[in-house]
Amino acid sequence: MIPDPEHNPLDDFDRITTQVRIVTPLETMFRAAEETLLATRPEGFEVEEIGRLALEWLPEAEKEQAVNELLYTYWEAQAADRETWARYEATGGAA
Structure with a gap:
């Protein structure tokens, strides 16, 4: 549900939690895998070994969402790269 302050004002809990960053199971496993490999x-x-280990450690029920997260993250990186190159080209190659 999208917050509608006019009809459904946010309560204190909602105001506080909207500022909290969500940590996904995949992110948690990535951190654990990286720490393990570093040690x-x-x-x-x-x-790539970090990602493979993280996916291996994820419970089966979390894997589909993790793959979706990876695909979305890849798409975001591609979009950011295109935007960066467009700005670079628009300025004639100036940083």
């Missing part, structure tokens, strides 16, 4: 493989690892 167990200080010589280094490929960044």
